[in-house]
Amino acid sequence: MTDPNSYVPPKVWTWTQPNGGAFASINRPIAGATHEKELPIGRHPLQLYSLGTPNGVKVSILLEELLALGHSGAEYDAWLIDIRKGDQFGSGFVEINPNSKIPALLDRSGAEPIRVFESGSILLYLAEKFEAFLPRTLTARTQALNWLFWQMGSAPYLGGGFGHFYAYAPTKIEYAIDRFAMEVKRELDVLDRHFAENEYLAGNEYTIADIAVFPWYGGLVKGWSYGAAEFLSVSEYKHVQRWADLIYSRPAVKRGRMVNRLTGEPFEQLRERHDASDFDTNTQDKLIGAT
Numbered sequence: 699m700t701d702p703n704s705y706v707p708p709k710v711w712t713w714t715q716p717n718g719g720a721f722a723s724i725n726r727p728i729a730g731a732t733h734e735k736e737l738p739i740g741r742h743p744l745q746l747y748s749l750g751t752p753n754g755v756k757v758s759i760l761l762e763e764l765l766a767l768g769h770s771g772a773e774y775d776a777w778l779i780d781i782r783k784g785d786q787f788g789s790g791f792v793e794i795n796p797n798s799k800i801p802a803l804l805d806r807s808g809a810e811p812i813r814v815f816e817s818g819s820i821l822l823y824l825a826e827k828f829e830a831f832l833p834r835t836l837t838a839r840t841q842a843l844n845w846l847f848w849q850m851g852s853a854p855y856l857g858g859g860f861g862h863f864y865a866y867a868p869t870k871i872e873y874a875i876d877r878f879a880m881e882v883k884r885e886l887d888v889l890d891r892h893f894a895e896n897e898y899l900a901g902n903e904y905t906i907a908d909i910a911v912f913p914w915y916g917g918l919v920k921g922w923s924y925g926a927a928e929f930l931s932v933s934e935y936k937h938v939q940r941w942a943d944l945i946y947s948r949p950a951v952k953r954g955r956m957v958n959r960l961t962g963e964p965f966e967q968l969r970e971r972h973d974a975s976d977f978d979t980n981t982q983d984k985l986i987g988a989t
Contacts, residue, residue: 724784729796735788739806740775740972747779747791748801750959750967752857752913752923753817757801758971759954760824760831760909765974766950769828771807776957776971818850821906831906842900845907853914855881856923865924879930882918886935889915893937897944908945913955916942953977 713727739745744761748754764772779785779800786798795802795815803814803823814820822843825832833839860878863871889911892899899907914923919938921927933939945951956968956977968976 724781724787729798730787731789731792732784732787733789735785735790737788737790737794737804738775738777739804740777742773742775742972743771743805743807744774745804745806746774746776746801746957747794747803748776748958749779749781750955750957750961751781751800752853752917753799754801754958755913755955756817756910757803757820757824758957759913759951760821760906762950762954762957763909763948764824764828764830767830769830772824772828774971776968778958778960778969780960816850818846818910821846821910825906831904831909833900833903833905838900838903842903842905842907845899846910849907849910849914852885855885856914856918860926861924864926864929883930886915886919886930886932886938889941890935890937893941898941904945908941912942912945912951916945920946 737745737747746757746761748757750758758776761772761774779791779802781800785791786795786800791802792798794804794813797815799815801815801817801820803820805812805814805823805827814823822832833842855878860875860882863874863878867874896902898904899911915938917923918927918930919932919935919942921932927933956966957971958969959967960969961967970976
């Protein structure tokens, strides 16, 4: 591995070899499918292709919340896309999301299937489709969308920035970790100041903004992300902690976090979801009692 202190960028960058990082086997500088693979199709109107990452569980949480409200049209099949195995580069997945990132959604409820990709776009699509978890007044709706897009712009500093260099990079680079740790703590301070005066992101109403932000920043302050809770002193952010506990107390959030998950305790994982009965009674009881 090249000494980071002696590296001089070449005049023209070329892709010569994997960089040794945690995702080196799947990272590449070109788009498109690497292999032919059709996606499975279940019996429900909505087909979700995902993985239980912070981006992935945004959608399964919203779908479980919609079902809890009685929206039967939100029934869905959730198929596992294992990104470490390169499933996102299969031809069927690329047809739905040419960017080869999870999650991706196929809505087959109408005359023509609608493909939806990018987690924020999927949340907005579903909220508008079912007229739920998105305020109707202009002011409140705008606030929800402000925070939804805040998350889309901020989380790369947490995940691809701090998370990568702190937890996954083959070499610990002090400058990179310091740079992104500083930014993540600034983002936590933004949230903490907001939650000092607001119950939820859009004020007093639980919305898709909370569903988008919780898996990233709620997960961080609850100690689920990168083993970095102590390093980032997340206990300082009391108001974010309060909000995260409030969101996590929702049964639909607990169910949504299980879907397409490959980590954690066995009772916390549901590799695929095709029916509400997949969450058996014993598992739900454990989840509802979890802290």
